[in-house]
Amino acid sequence: MPDAAILAPQWIAPVAPQATVLSGHAVLVEDGRIAELAPLDALRERHPDAALTPLPGHLLVPGFVNLHTHAAMSLLRGVADDLPLQDWLRARIWPLEGKLVSPSFVRDGALLAAYEMLLGGTTCFNDMYFFPEEAVDAALQLGMRSAHGIIVIEFPSAYASDAGDYLRKGLELRDRHRGNPMVSFCLAPHAPYTVSDETLKRVAVLARELGLPIHTHVHETADEIAESLARHGKRPLERLDALGLVGPELIAVHAVHLDETDLRLLAASGASVAHCPHSNLKLASGIAPAARLAELGIRVGFGTDGSASNNRLDLLQEARTAALLAKGTSGRADAWPAARVLQAMTLDAAAALGLDDRIGSIEPGKQADLVAVDLSAAELSPVFDPVSQLVYAAGREHVQHVWVDGRHVVRKRQLVCADASEAVGELVGRSSLWHNRIREILSG
Known part of the structure; x- marks a missing residue:
């Protein structure tokens, strides 16, 4: 321009x-x-x-903000359909990731995802995955704004050996991009059931010291809550609160199974919710109480989750479904009117990421993400x-x-940058190679 x-x-x-x-x-x-x-x-x-x-x-x-996704998982679209969450994770996704995840897998998957999101009007996405440096590069190659999770999990992967290693590598990546206005970061403990108390306490301290959001899956399924009560004597949000993670910096991803105490805690703390209706429906995890979240003034943005559980990275579709579910479950046709939905897709999601001073609305002084x-x-x-x-x-x-x-x-509906268009064109061939490799793993 x-x-x-x-x-x-x-x-x-x-x-x-x-x-x-x-x-x-x-x-x-x-x-x-x-x-x-x-x-x-x-x-x-x-x-x-x-x-x-x-x-x-x-x-x-304003450009749409995808508040939660796993971009690289676009290469796993359709490999684990029609399974409940724990079977989806433990029987299919985690074993596949153990054999596939690498810098090239993440880069190719993230590039496919960024292309899909960009053509659907998403100008910024909040990612959580291994090898985040590859997703950073993919977003920059297509000219997208992005936020990246400094992922933390207790078990080893091809990316890192333990929780401390995950944090160290993520913080080093943040330092390398600190001056880049197109890239921002969140602390991203995967979920309460995969991260220890000690690590979660460290995440809480780092969030306050560095002024970073905390992006984590929480209250996604009823089984998750039952397991937390059995192991810790607390519901997951209650446990996170006791460890210092529930505050205005928290982005609670999914937040499907919330009782009134959970809702009041989110409201009082100023936390945000990343509402992922299609993923939650497809995995039969449940329906988040979006109408009640709005009643209590809890900030809500929309996320697509990853392609392996959605299977589209389409924020407009996500927003329409969220609005209709809020009306249908509450019995109130005036729940989540269209203007409120647009605000959730843009300004509220930007605010959850700490970016609302720069993007999310069409106001003088803000970046032109349109x-x-x-x-x-x-x-x-x-x-x-x-x-x-x-x-x-x-x-x-x-x-x-x-x-x-x-x-x-x-x-x-065409990429303007010739280099970006060429990169996407080459990716079509590489995605066929990934397809063949994944089929071999599934059949073997």
Whole structure:
């Protein structure tokens, strides 16, 4: 994008400072930032030399933020379908990962995932996986913003030998990218059932010292809670709280099985929830109480989880399902209205990652992470409320343009950068090799 450019869609949903839809307005982008949001005629008069991009029939929204995924697992899409979580993990996923996980596996899988997410309007994703340096590189290659979990787990892997080794390698990676505005980090203990008290205490201390979010799976299944009560005499959230992990920095992933005490604890602490409805439904883990979370003012963002349990990295689909489940389970049609859903996809997820001062809304001073969705298609006509149309009717195929940090990275559903496009093209061949290797492992 030139130093100054004007994006002129038919509608703009800025998300903040208030939920509204503007028409006849445009966005001035300068040096990667949103410089102005104002009526189009006024912007053209003040900035006659700025390049104009007309977007008739399009809704411009902030870039979507995927609050929880395992990007590299795109190479495992479809290998463990129709299994409950513990069977899915212990009988299929963990054995496969033990034989497959390597830097090349993570890089190829993350690149596939980043491409899929980017074309669906996701401009930032929060990842948790082994060899995170490879996922960092994949995101940067496609021009995406990303947050990466400093993963912590007690058992050894090809990536690290023990909890201390995981932490050391993750913190070293963070130090290497500290000056890169496109990359951020979270502390990511895998789950209470795979991480010891001693390690969790260390994570809590590091989170406070370094100002990092804590990103962890919690209360995903009823069995997880029963096991925690048997082993520790506490529900998982209660145990995390006693160890110092429940606070405004916590991103509680899944948070399906919550009683009123759990809900009150999350609300009082200022914690966030990464709601992954499709993964939870597919694994028969349950349905998170999203309507009650909203009632209590608990911040919620949406996550896709990984492709092995979803099987799409499609945040628009995730958001629509989340809204419908909230209405259906609460018996309230006004639960999670469309504007609230868009806020969860953007500003609230950014806030959970500590990035809401930079992304998540179309406000002057923020980075220009933007998505233009074409609502002019016959199947989306007529348009009475553009945000409603986005949430309840549109699909990722209607995402036409994506900008990240002011750079036009997707134009008319095609990658703009030739090097990125070439990398994705080469990846198709390599994914066939991974497919053959995985089939051999499954049949052997």
